Amino acid sequence: MKNQEVTMNKLISLVAILLFFSCETEKTIDYAIISGKLENSNVKSVKLIGFELEKEISINDVDNSFSDTLYLDGPAYFDLQFGRTYATIYLKNGDELNITADTEDFDKTIRYSGDGSKKNQYLTAKSFDEKKLRPPMPELYSLDEQAFKNILKDIELSHLKLLEDASIMDTDFIALEKDNLKYESFLFMNDYEAAHRYFSNQPEFKVSSSFFPEDFKSMTFDNEAIYSKTNIYRSLARNALLKNIYQKLGDNPELATVNALEILEDIKIPALKNDILKSLQGTLISPTTANLDSFFDYFIANTASEEDKATLVNQYENAKRLMKGQPSPQFVNYENHKGGETSLSDLRGKYVYIDVWATWCGPCIKEIPSLKEVEKKYHNKNIEFVSTSIDQSKDHDTWVQMVTDKNLGGVQLLADNAGQSKFVQDYDIQGIPHFVLIDPEGNIISADAPRPSDPRLIELFEKLDI
Structure with a gap:
């Protein structure tokens, strides 16, 4: 009996030793x-x-x-x-x-x-x-509110069924993905108002008060863990907050003040605040921003990275160079659709409204009817309408044919080096269509003028007594 007891004690000791070494060698995998x-x-x-x-x-x-x-x-x-x-x-x-x-x-x-x-x-x-x-975007965003929400709900339920049938054992993933599916629907809903205005040609459209569900309205975007895990949540947070900030900034950059950025102080996630700041810089560090110096000082004070500060300084200096009253960058000897070549200096003595576009650009083509209406209204006035295409040389014939087929008026030019043309680079044009207004002395009135479909363009022309 005593021998059995000794043997049992040895066995217990051996198991304890094995467990000890097992715990010592088992490590959490960190990759x-x-x-x-x-x-x-x-x-x-x-x-x-x-x-x-x-x-x-x-x-x-x-x-x-x-x-x-x-x-x-x-x-x-x-x-x-x-x-x-x-x-x-x-x-x-x-x-x-x-x-x-x-x-x-x-x-x-x-x-x-x-x-x-x-x-x-x-x-x-x-x-x-x-x-x-999901239907194509133009079809989806042209739907009325209820039909649009019904499609989003059908997609979410179908995805949930797939998730249920996938036999996934990771409960953390399942919980995160269920939240993510909800965020995906919210992201589409957040874009609906602006997209519906565009695709349904209803510029004054506003969503109804009951459009957004309560759990979207109550979102505070303060979950740093989820922000780091899913791009859908990041996009939703950025878009929702930017929408709020732009409403406070208003449509007129001459009236925008730093006070509209006070909402940034309430953001709990440092990375989200930094992302919002970077996004706003592209809009507010602009030659059309009247309070440019104040916005620059704010962004510099709230930017930690030296690399980001250097980018911001460069953007600010470009904006100062293109502010109202500064001499306009020039284009020289651009091919004219009617024959010969045209330089900006050839148009001195008149206001010049420049449309930078391309044949492959859908939003550019969408502006053509409005541009024709403005040209007709100001025919024989002291203003030239210049359309400068940045099509590549391989698309030269496409440009020639489109100008002819669409009976485009004004001065139709082809830039000398597509999107890399010096004029495009000097104006720091990041996307098209882009519009510029220059005075008769060759100085900038607006480096980012309203587009033809924007009522503010006619208001600007009337203010200038063109």
Whole structure:
């Protein structure tokens, strides 16, 4: 009996020792492994893009394989980009995710295996489901409020069914994805008013008081953990807050004041505040902003990164150079559709309204009827209407034909180096259509003038007594 007791004590001691060493050697895995292989690919790398992360992973030239170890701050959604193609994936530390695809038919051939595969298979199925159920944007945003909301609800319910059927064991992912599906609907709803105005040609349209659900209206955007995990929540937070700020700023940049930015002080997520600041800089550090110096001082005081400060200073200096009363940048010897060449200096003595556009630009073409109306109204007045195309040289014939087919009036010019033309660069034009108004002495009136469809353009012309 005594021997049995000794043996039992030894056994208990041995088990205790084994458990001790087991606990000592077992460590939390603080990395994820992503690997894969692409067929028929000519890209040299894949990019993984997420919250404060952008990682480029080289592709092996011999067998088109790739692999990398990622030390993640936490689980999150990422965009995985293969050239112009991308997929949304979900990763957390401990995953070993393998991806294969044929780039000639990426959507139908992408496959996942390894730890984390079921979650990403669901995300791929969700993407297909979205494409099947959601109408094209013009059709979707032209719908009335109830029909629009019905489609969003149908999509959300269909995605929830896919999630339920995916046999995913990760309860944290399931909870996050359910929230994410709701945020996706909210994001579309937040864009509805502006998009419906555009696609339904109802510039005065406003959503009804009951359009937004109460759980959207009550969102405070103070969940830093979710902000770091999902781009949908980040976009929703940025868009909702920017919408509020722009309403306070108003439509007239000459009346905008720094007081409209007081709402930024209430933002609880530092990264969100920084993202909002960067977005506002593109709008407010502008030559059309009357209180430019005040906004610049505010942004400098609230910008921590020296690199971001340098960018801000450069943007500010460009804006000062293009403010009202400054000499306009010049274009020289642009091809004229009617023959010969035209320079901006040839038009000295008249006001000059310049439309920077291209034949491939849908919003540019949408402005043509309004531009024709303005030209007709101011025919024989002291103003020249100049349309400067930034089409590439290979599209020269397309430009010639469109000007003829659409019977475009005014002075029709082709820029000498497309979007890289010195005039376009000097005016720091980031997108088209873009409009500029110059006085008879060749000085800038507005480096970002109202577009023809905007009633403020005629108001400006009347103020100038053109």
